[in-house]
Structures are given as C-alpha cells and as structure tokens.
Amino acid sequence: MIADEQSFGAAVATAVDPRAATSRMMRCVFLVLGIGLVALGFVGAFLPVLPTTPFLILAAACFARSSPRLENWLLQHPRFGSLLRGWRERGAIPAKAKLMALGGTAIGFAGFWFGSHPGPWLTAAVALLMLTGLTYVFTRPS
Template sequence: MGPLGHLSRAAWLVLGFVFVALGLIGALLPLMPTTIFLILAAGCFARSSPRLEAWLLDHPRFGPTLRAWREDGAIGPRAKIMACSGIALGYALFWWGARPSVAIDLIVGVVMAGCAAFIVSRPSPRLADSNRSEEGSI
C-alpha cells in the first residue's frame, strides 16, 4: 500500500471515530440523532479497520440496528416513532422560534415531511432479528 493508501485509510479511520463520538453524544442528547452517525462510522470503518467495523456491528446495544439497516435498509417500529416524533418536535420548535414566512414554512415542512415519509417507508427488521433490533433501536 502506497503513501496515499495509508493516508486514505487513516482519514477513514479518523472520520469513523468522529462519527462514533457524534453517535455517542446523540445517545445522550434528546434531539441529536445516534443511528445515522453510527451507520456512517461503520461505513468508514469498513474502509479502514475491519476489526472496528466488526466491533460496532457486534455491539450489544447498537449492533442489531446497524446490521438491520445494512442488510435490509430496515428500521424498527420504535425507532420510526422516535425519529418521526423528533422531526415533528424539531419542526414545532423551528416554527415557534423562527416565525418563518409562509414560503419558508412550507419548504421546511415539505422537506421534513419527506424525511419522515422515507423513515416510515423503510421495512421493519426481519422477525428473527426484530426483538434484538428493538432493544438496540435509538
């Protein structure tokens, strides 16, 4: 592996750790997402450290959710409810705090509704993994 390969691998590794840190912060802060950052971290680790990727995918709390997403693009029902509730709360806070014009209000509302529709349209985890995925939902 040449110098650029090592540099690229190091960059993916650092980015993976940044996403893990953001995911852990999201696990503690109510409105900050967790799962998306851990999905990104797993992707970065897949390009830099198979050992760290395996650690994340085998994690007792987050692993089932990450594996369900990777294998089927699946999101558990509890996670869907939490995500859509967060979107609704975020929109309400935006509307209350910013008092946007009708045009901005509609644009933000349509974008957020599109995000919620995408989340709701994802399949649920397969039956064999559904109990474990629900435990790991964020």
C-alpha cells in the same frame, strides 16, 4: 492466456474487498471520519435534535474501509449493533425507531415553529425537508 486470467482474478478479488482497494492515506481518512461520526452519534444519543443511528451507519461504513476491529465493535455493540446489522443486511429500520423519528421530527418542527416564528416560505421549506426524511424512513422495511 492463463496468466491473464490469474491476474484478472487477482484484480477482481482486490476490487471486491474495500480495505484492499483503499490506499493507506484513505484508510486513515476513513478512520478519522468514522471516529468523528461515532462521536456525533454519541452526542445524538443525549440530544433529541441530533440523530444517532445515521451517524453510526456511516461510521460502520467508514470502519469497513479502515478498521475491521472498530467495525466489529460497532456491529456487536449491545445497544446499536442489532440496528446496524439490520440496516446492513436488509436496509431495515425497526418500527420503534420509525416512531421515534416521527416524534423527534415533530418536536423539532414545533421548536422551530414556536422558537423562531418563521415566514411561510421558510416554514414550507423546513416542513418539506422533514417530510422527505420521514418518507424515506417510513418506506424502509421494518
């Protein structure tokens, strides 16, 4: 009976640690995906229509399953580390980031509206999609 409990405990310990439960091939997939998401986040830091933080949140999740060193690098980053740690600990988005999301969405919608002169159905669909995203952002704790 004790042997069964020990093997059960080992299985639970393995299932709790994401890196231990992930195969070598999947760790490579998560590593490549994490690096790609960091690249998209870097591009998003310079382009107003591409978000940065969501890509870095996903990258941190990928690195948690593949590379503790890169995960730590992201979490300790001087510019984005506090945002990522706040998200991981409380699911929080700072008020300044919420206002930036609102401004970026408004600019993006204005560019869409004036740049393409869409019909009413497409306008409504894009507005609904953007409002859904903003609703999610503004319902997170600050």
